[in-house]
Amino acid sequence: MGTTYKELFKLYDLIQSGDARSVERFLNENAVDLNMILPCKGIGVLHLAVGIEPIDKSKKCTEIILKHGGDPNISNDDGVTPVHIAAIWGKVDNMKLLLGCGGDPSRCDLDGISAFDYAVREQQWEVYDYLHNVVNETDDSIGSQCAYTLDLERIRVTTDQIVAEYEPVEENKSNDALITRKSEMIRDWCDKNSLVINKLYPTILGETFLIDNEYEPWRQTEFIKQSLNNAQDNLDETNNTFRTCLSKRSEVEVSGIQALEQTLDKSRVSCSCTNDAIRRGSIYENFSLPGSPNNIIHKNYNSKTSLKKCKIQSNNSEIKKSQQSKLTEDSVNIDRVLAVAQNKTNEWLSTCSDISEDIKAGNTRRSSASSGVSSSYSGNILLASIQEEYKYEDKEEDVVLLERRILVSSIVLPVEETADSPDQTILSVASSLPSSMEYDNNTLRAELIRLGFNPGPIQENTKTLYLKKLHTLKNNPIIAQHENKTYSVELEKSLRSDSWIHNLSPYIELENIARAGFAKQDKKWREGNAKTSFTYLLLDPRVTANLPAKGRQNPYLSWSTFINSIFYVGKGKRSRPYSHLYQALILWKKNFKQSGDKKVQHILDIWSDKLGVICLHVFQNVIPAEAYTYEAAMIDVIGLQNLKNLKTGNYYGVASSWPHRERRMLGLYLLYKAMLIFLCEGERQLRPDDI
């Protein structure tokens, strides 16, 4: 070994004098093996550093030695470790450092006394409390089986005009075993069942229609109903494995076929008028009519394009053909999809092209009118966002949560075969805002309010001021969102300019250092070494407003929105990823709207607004100590006062010896990474099942 005792003794003297700077210089210049017990003295340098007076010097020396590789569990001839010494002398700060670097408080010396016992014996209650808090946490490596189930409930496709929901229906039990991951299942299912999911159930969103023509509207309706009943009877015999929701689906589907076959001629003749009439029925009388085949033509291209979304390469004619064959052998398909309109005005969408072509002329214009003021509908493109809903169930704790995942990339649905309607262009013009500065007082007020500023009376002698204000707000909207939160220096800086994003290397370096410290498996960390933990952020959906969907437009803006929306940072375990919501859920079930706990209160508020809490799980599969460190760093950078967290976190490993500035830099970078994850993962909103 290269270290001589001479060097160690010199170091020993330096520590004893409490000269931290010299100690550091000495260690930088000499490669010393710190983990040796000095002869005669009977202790190692770390033992000494932990025990010296005064406390601040002791702290510094301990820190330096730990940084240079001192082992907190080094035991001398009596089995005493630095942890014991910190307990005996009541050095809480040193204890934190030692445990942070992997010190084991439960280790006993040769007399069989642990740090716990020493703390009690010496009446070091502060140390005792700290140890108690740390050790109290159960070891995560034991019993980390999944205590929950996560099932796909439904998929919802939303465009400007329609909301369509699909539910998976398990028909073939043997098939289940093969499917391991739900996300894969969806994809599979999309691939296989493109034909089924074609059937969109449109929800009519505040449309108004002019009805010019309504002769003989109801005869056909009744006829369809009749055929529907027949069809259902047939179907019931064959498909008795369907669940209740499925019976609804099959009902609809078959009625469609029957109606198609039997009323084809008729519908061709009277299609446009029937169409109008049925529509009217659905809007004004809330009349639910399943299986009107020649209905709602403007959804027709949706059905086609939804195929594209599922990455089905087959061309349209094939689909149509196979669809018709599918309609007749209906019950054979494996994964069934039920589409249910969100509000009760559902109508069935025919995918039969024969009929749709006939009625297209009459209906295209109306459909475009129904697109409202939304400008995303222009030309031949339609934006659709897809949401998946999962049901999270923890039987042990009797908890059911719904998780809604909004997929990031809203799908661009190319609109085929639509005649360019003049309505569209008019609408898109109407939706754009006045561009000049010549506002009248009301517009000015409205604009300012829209940007989050609450103006006073706008009069002759205040108007120019408000115009200026509007100008600055438009150029720099962050000020408006910033409200009354003040973050840590680092974060404030990052909010003011985005130059730091272009030079991330110092941050990355910090993270690498922190991570490397946890990669060593030889230490016993708090809560064990099982890589089952993660850090999570709770975000407020009222602030984010589906940020991922619009995130790419302005990285700067999304950064500030993201920061503003965070209201809780925590650490979770894989076995129960949503356990942090249980507490709130229990209150929710009992109809509480108030809670003394700030975090729970916030969650309840969000749920009361009929939204789900956004749960962002980041840095998966790390050991608990690492997750705690990341949590602490992120809390520090955001600032405790801006969060609903009750206390700041604990640092472990190398990060525990860092100065605050570096900790916050780590936190900043972690947040940045979290945002990137958020932007590509999309929002996942969690809510109770009864909202």
Added chain:
Amino acid sequence: MSSTSQKHRNFVAEPMGEKPVTDLAGVGEVLGKRLETAGFDKAYVVLGQFLVLKKDKELFQEWMKETCSANSKQSADCYQCLKDWCDEFL
């Protein structure tokens, strides 16, 4: 809280009554003249503007700058003066 001027303390000490605009902290003779020509001859008229702007510091300072070309120190003093007066008497 930073220390305040004697003028500030005098103004905040009592109701403003019919005090001239020059009694406001941050408003000296020059600014006072300019304000008077703009119609703001009494302190309470400036208070009116202050209130119309909903005690918004940024807007008030901007207004001061526009009406009497006050610099940021002067307008900040005046703002603080009116703010403290309001906290006391309004």
